[in-house]
Amino acid sequence: MELVFVIEKFVLIVIIFVITLVIAMYSTLAERKIAGFMQDRPGPDRAGPFGILQPLCDGGKFFFKEEIIPAGAHKSLFVMGPALAIITACITSAVIPWGQTLTIGDYAIELQVADVNIGILYIFGVIALGVYGIMLGGWASNNKFSLMGAIRAASQSISYEISMGLSIIALLMVTQTLSMKEIVAQQEGFVNWHIWTQPLGFLIFIICSFAETNRVPFDLPECETELIGGYHTEYSSMKLGLFMFSEYINMFVSSAVMASLYFGGYNFPFMYDMGLSENWITIIGVIVFFIKIFAFIFFFMWIRWTLPRFRYDQLMNLGWKMLIPLAIANIVLTGVFTILKDTLF
Amino acid sequence: MQSLSNRKKVLPQVPMTFWERIYIPAILKGMAITLRHFFKKKTTIKYPEEKRPYSKNFRGMHSLKRDEEGRERCTACGLCALSCPAEAITMIAAERQKGEEHLYREEKYAAVYEINMLRCIFCGLCEEACPKEAIYLDGPHVPADYLRKDFIYGKDKLVEQPFINLEELPVK
Numbered sequence: 481m482e483l484v485f486v487i488e489k490f491v492l493i494v495i496i497f498v499i500t501l502v503i504a505m506y507s508t509l510a511e512r513k514i515a516g517f518m519q520d521r522p523g524p525d526r527a528g529p530f531g532i533l534q535p536l537c538d539g540g541k542f543f544f545k546e547e548i549i550p551a552g553a554h555k556s557l558f559v560m561g562p563a564l565a566i567i568t569a570c571i572t573s574a575v576i577p578w579g580q581t582l583t584i585g586d587y588a589i590e591l592q593v594a595d596v597n598i599g600i601l602y603i604f605g606v607i608a609l610g611v612y613g614i615m616l617g618g619w620a621s622n623n624k625f626s627l628m629g630a631i632r633a634a635s636q637s638i639s640y641e642i643s644m645g646l647s648i649i650a651l652l653m654v655t656q657t658l659s660m661k662e663i664v665a666q667q668e669g670f671v672n673w674h675i676w677t678q679p680l681g682f683l684i685f686i687i688c689s690f691a692e693t694n695r696v697p698f699d700l701p702e703c704e705t706e707l708i709g710g711y712h713t714e715y716s717s718m719k720l721g722l723f724m725f726s727e728y729i730n731m732f733v734s735s736a737v738m739a740s741l742y743f744g745g746y747n748f749p750f751m752y753d754m755g756l757s758e759n760w761i762t763i764i765g766v767i768v769f770f771i772k773i774f775a776f777i778f779f780f781m782w783i784r785w786t787l788p789r790f791r792y793d794q795l796m797n798l799g800w801k802m803l804i805p806l807a808i809a810n811i812v813l814t815g816v817f818t819i820l821k822d823t824l825f
Numbered sequence: 826m827q828s829l830s831n832r833k834k835v836l837p838q839v840p841m842t843f844w845e846r847i848y849i850p851a852i853l854k855g856m857a858i859t860l861r862h863f864f865k866k867k868t869t870i871k872y873p874e875e876k877r878p879y880s881k882n883f884r885g886m887h888s889l890k891r892d893e894e895g896r897e898r899c900t901a902c903g904l905c906a907l908s909c910p911a912e913a914i915t916m917i918a919a920e921r922q923k924g925e926e927h928l929y930r931e932e933k934y935a936a937v938y939e940i941n942m943l944r945c946i947f948c949g950l951c952e953e954a955c956p957k958e959a960i961y962l963d964g965p966h967v968p969a970d971y972l973r974k975d976f977i978y979g980k981d982k983l984v985e986q987p988f989i990n991l992e993e994l995p996v997k
Contacts, residue, residue, distance in 0.1 A: 518859045521869045786859045787852065 484587075493593055496573055503777075504728040505535040511728075511781050518785045542721035550714050552622035561617025562715065562722035568610040569729035575599035576736050577661045579746045579766040582759060591766065592661055599660035600648060603737060604641070607692055610730065611637040614694075614701060617723065618711035629710025632792070633701035636691055639799035640698075644688035646807035647681040650814040651741060654678060664745035668752075673744040680810045682742045684803055689734040691799070694727060696784040700792060735776030736769075743772050879965070884947045886964030887940055889984045892930050897984060898959035899938065900931035905951035905960055913944035914951060931957070938983060942967045942976040 509524065509531060516523025524531040549558055579591035596602050611633055618630025654677050655663045667673045675682050691698040702710040709715075712723045739745060746765030756764070790798065844850055870877055879885065890898050901918035919936035921929045928934075945967075951960050970976055 514863070517863045517867075520862055520865055520867055522867050522871070525871075782856060782859060783852075786855045 488589055489593060492589075492591070493574075496578070496593065497570065500570060500573055500729055500732060501725075503732050504725050505539065507728040507731065507777060508538065508724070509534050510777070511784070514778070514781045515785050518782075539721070542718045545717040547717040547719070548714075550622060553714065554620040554622070557616050557620035558714075559719070561613050561620060561711075562719045562726070563613070564616060565610065565613025565726040566722045566729070568606050568613060569726040569733065572603055572606045572610075572730075572733045573736065575602050575660050576733070576740060577664050577745060578769060580758075580762045582762050591762065595659060595661045597657075597659045600652070600658050600663075600741075603660075604645065604648075607730075607734075608637070608641060610692075610726070613723075613726065614711045617715065618701075621711075621714035623714050625707045625709070625713045626711050629701040629703065629707050629713070632703075632707075633694065633711060636694075636698060636700060636795060636799075639796060640688045640691035640803070643684055643799065643803035643807045644692065646804065646811060647678075647684040647688065648741075650681045650807070650811045651678050651685075653811070653814050653818060660740060664740045664747070667744035667747050669747060670744070670749035673742065673747070675742045678742065678810075678814070680806065680813070682738075684807050684810065685742070686738060687798075687803060689738060690780070690783065691795075693730040693734055693780075695731065695780055697787040697790050698795065699789060700795060703789065705789075731777060731780050732773065735773045735780070738776055739769060739772035745769055745772075876965075884949045884952075884962040886942075886967050887945075887951070887960055887962050887978075887983055888964050889938065889980065890959050890961060891985050894927070894930075896926075896928060896930040897934060898930055898957045899935050900933050900957055900959075901935035901938075902933075902956065904954040904956065908950045908954035909945075910948060910950065911944045911946045913941045913946075915939050935980070938980050940978050940983065942978055943973065 512534070513523040513531070524534045527533040527537050549555060574593045575596050577592040577595075582589045582591060614633040615630045618626040618628075618633070621627075651674060652658065654674060655666060657663060657666075663674075690696075694701050700710075701707075702712070704710075707713070712720055715723060746762075746769040748765065748768040751761055751765070892898050901916055903916065903918075906912075906914040906916060915937075916935045916939070917937040918933050921932050921934055947962060949962050952962055967976075
């Protein structure tokens with residue numbers, strides 16, 4: 481039994497890992513396609529039909545590029561930067577419930593790698609670690625632009641983690657649990673989705689996740705116009721590729737987190753009213769969950785090709801003077817409403 | 826200072842309203858615009874498969890013309906080379922032999938005719954200088970290449986393809 485359990489989890493981890501990498505790979509193509517479409521051009525369409533081989537070509541190119549480590553760089557930390565970035569990006573997905581239970585014969589498979597009872601805290605911890613890859617990489621490059629990028633990444637991440645945490649506290653007051661699995665299970669059907677009870681919290685959370693994943697309009701750590709490439713100025717070859725990859729994986733994972741915290745994860749409307757068997761509900765649930773994730777990824781890209789980058793002082797003003805007071809107000813409002821609901825109904 | 830044109834207009838500096846300051850309506854407006862463009866028809870012309878039509882007076886690659894019987898019109902007089910401001914044209918003349926009357930119209934023809942496409946400025950003066958109406962810049966773009974030597978176009982690339990089968994022509 482123990483061995484079967486280990487094998488089951490191992491297979492699940494491998495599948496999720498592969499899916500994550502493939503989605504991250506094709507996010508690069510999707511990004512370029514969407515950029516093209518929004519600028520009235522077709523985007524990359526030469527490699528294969530509709531350019532579907534483009535990510536493979538890009539990956540191959542990254543592998544064969546010359547690897548340059550600057551003479552003044554701190555070698556071991558320089559190598560560790562991208563490694564840390566991609567590892568932290570990949571392990572975040574461990575606590576996300578991808579679906580309900582899949583029953584094969586007598587054996588029930590949980591479509592979640594680890595049901596940690598502090599799932600949300602785990603995600604926060606790992607996301608907070610993610611900035612270390614950027615900081616180490618930027619510092620070890622021995623380049624002032626990289627260092628500036630790293631400093632910006634650190635300060636941005638600290639500022640926005642506070643309001644992200646505060647917006648989550650309001651959500652936790654509604655859910656009464658930290659386990660991802662239970663939070664998603666609570667949002668059965670359509671009306672129970674937490675977006676209906678926490679719209680303000682969701683707004684704060686999505687803004688903060690843009691900042692945490694260093695996406696436009698919060699991509700100050702990269703900031704081509706001011707800092708050349710920001711923290712990855714000195715990186716070349718697959719190390720640069722890993723940094724970019726980790727950005728896309730982060731985007732995928734935060735889309736998954738948003739979908740499961742606020743948009744009901746694998747739940748879909750009328751899921752128990754259509755007379756489907758348990759396994760079918762699970763499978764459709766997984767597909768629905770991925771559709772939600774893709775919608776969020778599209779939203780990330782849509783925003784990227786709509787908004788310009790914030791100035792640094794605007795970023796700080798937004799973080800400290802707008803989002804944190806709003807998040808605190810949201811907590812107070814949630815508390816008042818919860819008490820009112822308990823006393824009146 | 827006095828305004829000379831009287832068109833100067835002082836715009837009042839109004840502080841932003843609440844809805845303008847929270848910035849979200851503006852973001853939604855921008856997103857609506859980008860989404861509209863997302864579904865718009867793309868203006869790109871996919872070049873190697875589709876080509877934009879050239880204008881009537883476009884001057885492209887040269888072609889050496891043939892006459893109605895498929896004979897080369899060029900008589901190697903050298904006026905094109907002389908008129909060329911970029912000195913892109915060179916040629917070696919040769920005398921037409923017996924039995925070659927179906928190939929060359931005049932008694933003298935160009936055995937070698939070369940245009941350096943890197944020197945050529947596509948001014949069309951060779952076209953104007955030609956007394957035999959033998960050269961026209963009516964082709965497409967000169968394609969890209971890797972080596973300088975490959976841009977020197979000889980008769981193999983310049984002479985128009987015969988539109989009459991030479992085998993069927995009666996030998997005069």
